[in-house]
Amino acid sequence: MPEAGSGIASVGVIGAGQMGNGIAHVAALAGLPVVLVDVKPEALDKALTTIRKNMDRQVAKSTLQAPDKDAALARIQTGTEMAALSDCDIVIEAATEREETKLSIFKSACAVLKEGAILASNTSSIPITRLAAATDRPERFIGMHFMNPVPVMKLVEVIRGIATSDDTFVAVQALAERMGKTTAVAQDYPAFIVNRILVPMINEAVQSLQEGVGDIRSIDAAMKLGANHPMGPLELGDFIGLDTCLAIMRVLHEGMGDSKYRPSPLLVKYVEAGWLGRKTGRGFYDYTQDPPAPTR
Numbered sequence: 001m002p003e004a005g006s007g008i009a010s011v012g013v014i015g016a017g018q019m020g021n022g023i024a025h026v027a028a029l030a031g032l033p034v035v036l037v038d039v040k041p042e043a044l045d046k047a048l049t050t051i052r053k054n055m056d057r058q059v060a061k062s063t064l065q066a067p068d069k070d071a072a073l074a075r076i077q078t079g080t081e082m083a084a085l086s087d088c089d090i091v092i093e094a095a096t097e098r099e100e101t102k103l104s105i106f107k108s109a110c111a112v113l114k115e116g117a118i119l120a121s122n123t124s125s126i127p128i129t130r131l132a133a134a135t136d137r138p139e140r141f142i143g144m145h146f147m148n149p150v151p152v153m154k155l156v157e158v159i160r161g162i163a164t165s166d167d168t169f170v171a172v173q174a175l176a177e178r179m180g181k182t183t184a185v186a187q188d189y190p191a192f193i194v195n196r197i198l199v200p201m202i203n204e205a206v207q208s209l210q211e212g213v214g215d216i217r218s219i220d221a222a223m224k225l226g227a228n229h230p231m232g233p234l235e236l237g238d239f240i241g242l243d244t245c246l247a248i249m250r251v252l253h254e255g256m257g258d259s260k261y262r263p264s265p266l267l268v269k270y271v272e273a274g275w276l277g278r279k280t281g282r283g284f285y286d287y288t289q290d291p292p293a294p295t296r
């Protein structure tokens, strides 16, 4: 079992999507061996291509030296079987924001993890205590919530479940710092801090679009130029993934029992259409065009 604050020497990541590849990227750059696992080999290939591209970008900007990039890439192994995670001191789950998916992953991961290994979830919204209770290690289970894009964003939210031990909490905070991040501690309420505040804003932007308060360009321009946000809320929803935004709104709606968190019907419609944002090439913008064009 890792000693408090010091002992994490290897990292596993489950889910090779946009968050999983970013977490593997920053862990490898922090000098840690990384095992990245996904059910689909093609997701792993895509993740490695993305990591290489993002590290090349850092080399081009002289924030990373080419030999350090090569060494970091060499520290990343991939696999499609959970057994590949059996030596990791911590495993960070970053699979799709669906509770059943995560619970089934934890079941198969716990069967192969070392007894003392920490299990962390990068969930955007699902209560950590509930996820932890479905594992064999609630005291070594924790929320470790990175922000997108992981190599750029400085924050990691750390969320303790009711049973999370002090050793686990200290070890995970130290790991986040080793990865170059600043932590904010959030209590275990639906969607924690960042998404409790951010995602209802995105939902409200979609509702404003549905009601015709503004069109896509106006809504995004208004918030970029009028509130100094780096991306407009619809552009940001596309960037996060509209499926993830909807999943977070549903957790908030159910968990808080308050109609103010009702997902916008237009958001539901986009997700039902499979228009999930950048990752599917179409959301509120069409990314097959350069520059991306509004879809309404």
Ligand SMILES: CC(=O)CC(=O)SCCNC(=O)CCNC(=O)[C@H](O)C(C)(C)COP(=O)(O)OP(=O)(O)OC[C@H]1O[C@@H](n2cnc3c(N)ncnc32)[C@H](O)[C@@H]1OP(=O)(O)O
Binding pocket: 054, 057, 058, 061, 063, 123, 124, 146, 147, 148, 149, 150, 151, 152, 153, 194, 195, 198, 230, 231, 236, 240, 244
């Ligand atoms: C949903 C959740 O659970 C929680 C969340 O993550 S919520 C989402 C949180 N994230 C945000 O709110 C992001 C808001 N957007 C931004 O901050 C910016 O638009 C952005 C950083 C993504 C891009 O910034 P930009 O100025 O438009 O682009 P650009 O100048 O090309 O890039 C800025 C830097 O980010 C890097 N970068 C941009 N996109 C990147 C990516 N996908 N991966 C890695 N690095 C990236 C660039 O290399 C550049 O690095 P330097 O500062 O070292 O030069």
Ligand SMILES: NC(=O)C1=CN([C@@H]2O[C@H](COP(=O)(O)OP(=O)(O)OC[C@H]3O[C@@H](n4cnc5c(N)ncnc54)[C@H](OP(=O)(O)O)[C@@H]3O)[C@@H](O)[C@H]2O)C=CC1
Binding pocket: 014, 015, 016, 017, 018, 019, 020, 037, 038, 039, 040, 043, 093, 094, 095, 096, 097, 098, 101, 105, 122, 123, 124, 125, 145, 146, 147, 148, 239, 240, 241, 244, 279
């Ligand atoms: N997007 C964001 O801005 C942020 C997201 N998060 C959270 O991070 C997590 C991942 O999100 P994100 O990276 O955006 O999602 P993506 O959809 O980009 O990636 C999810 C990945 O998990 C894979 N996956 C699904 N089921 C399994 C499984 N059983 N075993 C292994 N891999 C599996 C998916 O494969 P397939 O494609 O085959 O389904 C996909 O490759 C979610 O919990 C999300 O809420 C946290 C912070 C920010």
